[in-house]
Amino acid sequence: MKSERPKETRRVPTQDRSRARVARIVDAATEVFAEVGFEAATTEAIAERAGTSIGSLYQFFPNKKALFEAIWRRYLDDVRLLFERLLSDAASRATADWRTLMDDAIDAFWEFDQSNLAFRAVMMNVQRSGAFLAEGDALNRAMAERIAPIIGVLAPNLPASRRVLVATMVVETLSGLLFLAQRRDERTARAIIDESKVMIRRYLEPYAE
Amino acid sequence: MKSERPKETRRVPTQDRSRARVARIVDAATEVFAEVGFEAATTEAIAERAGTSIGSLYQFFPNKKALFEAIWRRYLDDVRLLFERLLSDAASRATADWRTLMDDAIDAFWEFDQSNLAFRAVMMNVQRSGAFLAEGDALNRAMAERIAPIIGVLAPNLPASRRVLVATMVVETLSGLLFLAQRRDERTARAIIDESKVMIRRYLEPYAE
Amino acid sequence: MKSERPKETRRVPTQDRSRARVARIVDAATEVFAEVGFEAATTEAIAERAGTSIGSLYQFFPNKKALFEAIWRRYLDDVRLLFERLLSDAASRATADWRTLMDDAIDAFWEFDQSNLAFRAVMMNVQRSGAFLAEGDALNRAMAERIAPIIGVLAPNLPASRRVLVATMVVETLSGLLFLAQRRDERTARAIIDESKVMIRRYLEPYAE
Amino acid sequence: MKSERPKETRRVPTQDRSRARVARIVDAATEVFAEVGFEAATTEAIAERAGTSIGSLYQFFPNKKALFEAIWRRYLDDVRLLFERLLSDAASRATADWRTLMDDAIDAFWEFDQSNLAFRAVMMNVQRSGAFLAEGDALNRAMAERIAPIIGVLAPNLPASRRVLVATMVVETLSGLLFLAQRRDERTARAIIDESKVMIRRYLEPYAE
DNA sequence: AATGAATGAGGCTTCATTCAT
DNA sequence: GATGAATGAAGCCTCATTCAT
Numbered sequence: 001m002k003s004e005r006p007k008e009t010r011r012v013p014t015q016d017r018s019r020a021r022v023a024r025i026v027d028a029a030t031e032v033f034a035e036v037g038f039e040a041a042t043t044e045a046i047a048e049r050a051g052t053s054i055g056s057l058y059q060f061f062p063n064k065k066a067l068f069e070a071i072w073r074r075y076l077d078d079v080r081l082l083f084e085r086l087l088s089d090a091a092s093r094a095t096a097d098w099r100t101l102m103d104d105a106i107d108a109f110w111e112f113d114q115s116n117l118a119f120r121a122v123m124m125n126v127q128r129s130g131a132f133l134a135e136g137d138a139l140n141r142a143m144a145e146r147i148a149p150i151i152g153v154l155a156p157n158l159p160a161s162r163r164v165l166v167a168t169m170v171v172e173t174l175s176g177l178l179f180l181a182q183r184r185d186e187r188t189a190r191a192i193i194d195e196s197k198v199m200i201r202r203y204l205e206p207y208a209e
Numbered sequence: 210m211k212s213e214r215p216k217e218t219r220r221v222p223t224q225d226r227s228r229a230r231v232a233r234i235v236d237a238a239t240e241v242f243a244e245v246g247f248e249a250a251t252t253e254a255i256a257e258r259a260g261t262s263i264g265s266l267y268q269f270f271p272n273k274k275a276l277f278e279a280i281w282r283r284y285l286d287d288v289r290l291l292f293e294r295l296l297s298d299a300a301s302r303a304t305a306d307w308r309t310l311m312d313d314a315i316d317a318f319w320e321f322d323q324s325n326l327a328f329r330a331v332m333m334n335v336q337r338s339g340a341f342l343a344e345g346d347a348l349n350r351a352m353a354e355r356i357a358p359i360i361g362v363l364a365p366n367l368p369a370s371r372r373v374l375v376a377t378m379v380v381e382t383l384s385g386l387l388f389l390a391q392r393r394d395e396r397t398a399r400a401i402i403d404e405s406k407v408m409i410r411r412y413l414e415p416y417a418e
Numbered sequence: 419m420k421s422e423r424p425k426e427t428r429r430v431p432t433q434d435r436s437r438a439r440v441a442r443i444v445d446a447a448t449e450v451f452a453e454v455g456f457e458a459a460t461t462e463a464i465a466e467r468a469g470t471s472i473g474s475l476y477q478f479f480p481n482k483k484a485l486f487e488a489i490w491r492r493y494l495d496d497v498r499l500l501f502e503r504l505l506s507d508a509a510s511r512a513t514a515d516w517r518t519l520m521d522d523a524i525d526a527f528w529e530f531d532q533s534n535l536a537f538r539a540v541m542m543n544v545q546r547s548g549a550f551l552a553e554g555d556a557l558n559r560a561m562a563e564r565i566a567p568i569i570g571v572l573a574p575n576l577p578a579s580r581r582v583l584v585a586t587m588v589v590e591t592l593s594g595l596l597f598l599a600q601r602r603d604e605r606t607a608r609a610i611i612d613e614s615k616v617m618i619r620r621y622l623e624p625y626a627e
Numbered sequence: 628m629k630s631e632r633p634k635e636t637r638r639v640p641t642q643d644r645s646r647a648r649v650a651r652i653v654d655a656a657t658e659v660f661a662e663v664g665f666e667a668a669t670t671e672a673i674a675e676r677a678g679t680s681i682g683s684l685y686q687f688f689p690n691k692k693a694l695f696e697a698i699w700r701r702y703l704d705d706v707r708l709l710f711e712r713l714l715s716d717a718a719s720r721a722t723a724d725w726r727t728l729m730d731d732a733i734d735a736f737w738e739f740d741q742s743n744l745a746f747r748a749v750m751m752n753v754q755r756s757g758a759f760l761a762e763g764d765a766l767n768r769a770m771a772e773r774i775a776p777i778i779g780v781l782a783p784n785l786p787a788s789r790r791v792l793v794a795t796m797v798v799e800t801l802s803g804l805l806f807l808a809q810r811r812d813e814r815t816a817r818a819i820i821d822e823s824k825v826m827i828r829r830y831l832e833p834y835a836e
Numbered sequence: 837a838a839t840g841a842a843t844g845a846g847g848c849t850t851c852a853t854t855c856a857t
Numbered sequence: 858g859a860t861g862a863a864t865g866a867a868g869c870c871t872c873a874t875t876c877a878t
Contacts, residue, residue: 039248043848058849105861136390144262151262165397168385169404176385184347188374201863202411227837252873262839263874273873457666461852471860472853482852517872555810583815587804587822594803595796601764606792613796620829645841670869680843685870 021062023072026133028075029067038068062207072120076139081141082112090150098154103197106174110193113178140175144168155207168205170200231269234259235283235310238276242331247277256350280331291321291353307363307417314385314408319402322387349384353377364416375416379409440478443468444492447485456486493534494557501561516528516626518571520569521615524592528611531596558593562586573625584625588618634750648686651677653701656694657745665695673734698749711772717777723836725781730824733801737820740805767802771795782834793834797827 031043041045043064061067086108090101135153147167152160177196195204237259241250252273256263269277295317327348356376361369384407390398446468450459460483465472479485494508504526508519570578594615599607655677659668670691674681688694713735717728732793774794779787802822 021862035375039246054849054863055851055864059862062849134387165400165404168389169401169408172385173382173408176381179842180377180381184854190844191374192378195374199378199382199408199412201407204417206411230838251871256840264839264876265837267874268837271874439859455666460850465861473855474858476853477858480853485783504628543714578820583818583822586807587819587826589802590803590807591826594799594868598795609792610796613792617796617800617830620833621826624829648841657869669867671867681870682843682872683841686841689870 001032013171021050021052021056025052025057025067026071027062027118030071030122033068033122034118038064042192068122074079075122076118078112079139079143082108083146087146099201102200102204106193106197106200109174109178109179110189113182140168140171144171147171150205151207154204154207157209158207166204171204173203174200224309227269230259230261230265234261234266234269234276235279238329242277242280247273252276252329277331284325287321287325287363288348288352292355296355296359307413308410311409311413315402315406315409318383318387319390324392349377349380353380354381359412360416363413364418366418367416375413378412382412383409421500431452437476439468439474442477443470443485444488448489451486451489456482459484475513496530496534497557497561500526501564505564506610507570511550516622517619520618520622524611524615524618527592527596527601531600558586558589569622569625572622573627575627576625587621592618593622628677628739648677648679650685652679652684652687652694653698653747657698657749660695660749661745665691670694695749702743705739705743706766706770708733710773711800714773725831726828729827730832733820733824733827737806737808740809765796767798771798771836774798778831778834780832782836784836785834793831796830800830801827 007092025046029041029046032046032049035041041064043054043057047057050057057067061070065066086105089104093101109162144167146162147170151158151163151167155166158166174196177192177199181192181196184192234255235307240256241255241258242252250264250273252266255330256266266276270279277287282300295314298303299315302310313400320355350365353373353376355380357372360367360376360379364375386401386408390405393401443464447459447464448466450464453459457500459482461472461475464485465475468475475485478538479488481557503524508514510521560580562585564579565588569576569581569584569588573584576584592614595610599610602610652673656668656673659673662668665774668691669683671682673694674684677684684694707819713732717723718732720728769793771791774797775790778785778790778797779786780794785793794830801823802816808819808823811819
């Protein structure tokens with residue numbers, strides 16, 4: 001019964017506008033959350049920065065928390081995507097030294113953070129703020145668990161029981177240092193990133209024989 | 210109308226009581242801030258936990274932010290005290306290996322965190338949340354700057370220009386890992402602390418020749 | 419730009435469709451108002467239940483109140499229609515006892531209520547709720563004034579000045595009892611209806627000599 | 628440890644003021660609810676009419692519904708009190724004719740309604756408005772069940788199974804007529820009340836032999 | 837100084853209504 | 858005309874802060 005709309009030109013722009021609006025809201029929310037934190041962020045401020053009305057905001061998100069979760073989820077997805085890409089890259093460069101792979105990974109994350117500045121800020125902001133702290137942990141834990149077996153290959157002498165610990169050290173240390181870099185000026189940030197590579201390398205080298 | 214208290218001897222006990230009250234308020238606030246964060250903490254809840262009235266709370270602190278700042282300042286003082294103590298300890302054990310000193314320092318900070326659980330939680334909660342983020346940075350920076358010259362002694366070959374960077378790496382990495390340890394169960398926490406020593410040692414060793 | 423429809427024959431079906439749409443909206447509104455009351459009813463819910471858009475709803479009704487008034491008016495018309503029918507029925511059965519006529523009238527109203535459940539619910543819901551209370555009264559008053567002369571015929575000894583009072587008693591009592599019956603299960607409802615006949619009969623009998 | 632405050636003059640007035648404030652809020656709410664209904668009533672309007680701030684309102688009542696329920700409960704209590712008083716009065720006047728007792732009861736309820744004008748309005752307003760309709764019914768049902776046995780004594784020939792029905796008829800009819808009277812001018816109200824006595828008397832007489 | 841009732845600004849959210857497509 | 862996204866006024870409620878006692 002549903003006639004096939006011959007001309008979608010009417011519908012598409014509408015969808016596009018909606019999509020654009022949602023994107024603007026999410027972006028604005030990301031900024032505001034990043035700047036003042038979840039609690040201090042007001043829906044009104046978000047709507048205003050997005051150039052819309054609160055009504056529109058609530059058309060797409062049932063409440064403030066949902067808005068934050070959308071951002072959070074988008075961020076998680078992006079991080080996972082990047083993470084998986086790095087993993088498969090590493091797999092396809094089997095001959096490459098782990099040091100190089102690790103350096104590249106750090107650079108990739110740093111670049112990602114740069115282009116997702118707000119996102120990263122949100123994550124950190126939230127990672128340690130009550131309700132979402134647990135969820136923040138979860139991401140790092142998931143990554144650590146994903147990295148653990150790789151550590152196992154890299155460092156066969158490391159008891160299996162300590163792999164997750166070592167992976168956790170790497171993830172958490174980098175997570176903190178990348179966040180730190182972001183709060184510093186470009187030059188210092190670069191220096192921190194490069195020094196992070198050094199630190200991780202020195203930490204892992206003895207394990208890798 | 211106000212009857213003149215004939216004996217002024219009361220003043221001291223009164224002052225004592227005031228001091229005790231302030232302390233109770235600060236303690237209560239620390240707990241509450243640590244539990245639910247700055248925004249979600251209510252002055253009412255703080256006053257109640259302190260066993261006073263909001264009125265009294267406002268007698269001593271002009272507003273919620275000031276209350277937080279008092280805590281913050283107390284925390285800073287305590288950290289600095291600990292830091293100075295560690296520094297002078299190190300000086301008085303001139304023959305000790307820097308590794309041992311560093312291990313002891315990490316343990317000391319960990320113990321401090323344990324006994325100041327609330328303080329630490331407050332600090333982290335706040336360190337990266339908007340208004341106080343900058344102040345949070347400041348502490349770590351101050352410590353890094355204080356450590357830098359020591360790094361200079363330890364690693365004479367390290368260009369002076371990089372001392373602060375290395376010190377910052379140490380401070381921030383430990384800061385993050387200690388916070389992480391606190392969120393984990395006792396056993397895991399211990400493992401993280403010990404592994405932190407390993408990581409820092411491996412990181413610094415090459416610099417120290 | 420607007421292509422000129424060559425065939426105007428469409429107009430009639432269009433009007434028909436409009437009329438059908440309006441009817442659907444009114445029906446939907448009746449249900450929703452009956453279920454949750456005027457205030458709690460949302461135009462969105464009404465439009466959705468009517469299978470249209472809010473836009474269409476506002477094409478026909480300037481605002482929510484107008485929508486309610488349309489229902490109200492339709493209800494009034496239906497009640498008046500029934501009332502007039504009962505009156506003319508009574509006139510055409512001149513020989514019938516007033517008791518029988520009254521019993522039939524009560525049954526007729528009860529059936530009407532049953533088949534107009536939503537309408538009745540709306541009426542009662544609204545009859546006594548602020549804005550519409552007065553209008554609710556108006557209907558009962560109108561009916562009482564219409565019945566008064568009949569009472570006059572039935573009870574010639576009743577002073578003319580009391581006819582409206584007696585008519586009002588009958589109308590209001592029945593109005594309340596019919597509403598009550600509707601809130602009870604079928605069996606109880608039936609008992610209430612029958613007992614209402616008894617009550618009205620006993621009330622009027624002494625007046626009718 | 629709790630020193631017996633020798634002078635309660637400080638505390639008492641405070642309590643009094645609180646009590647007075649609560650009373651003012653309840654009164655204001657009663658009026659507003661009676662005027663525009665539960666949904667349309669705004670907490671702000673209530674606070675303003677009570678001469679306080681919303682803050683105070685929420686100091687005593689957790690939300691709008693609770694405020695209404697307080698009124699409702701007070702009303703129920705008052706009605707029950709009156710009802711019990713009438714019952715015991717009747718018992719102590721064992722020789723009195725039931726007609727007289729019923730007339731007195733109707734007058735008593737009418738007077739009660741007069742002095743509780745707002746209350747009565749609230750009750751009716753609410754009795755038929757969604758959420759509270761059931762509770763509204765409950766009161767009338769309770770009264771009917773309390774009256775049923777009395778009807779049994781009065782009308783020994785009435786099958787026991789019909790006592791509750793008859794009692795319900797009396798309660799609901801009077802409930803509706805008293806509410807009606809309240810919406811009319813004094814003179815008409817008086818006439819309705821007196822006519823209600825007639826109606827109930829005529830209704831019950833045949834049952835009472 | 838201590839108390840806690842009172843205040844009211846401001847936040848989140850809903851929903852009647854408008855308007856571009 | 859139909860659609861439904863967009864708007865924003867307004868309502869409920871919280872909580873930092875003040876102030877009378």
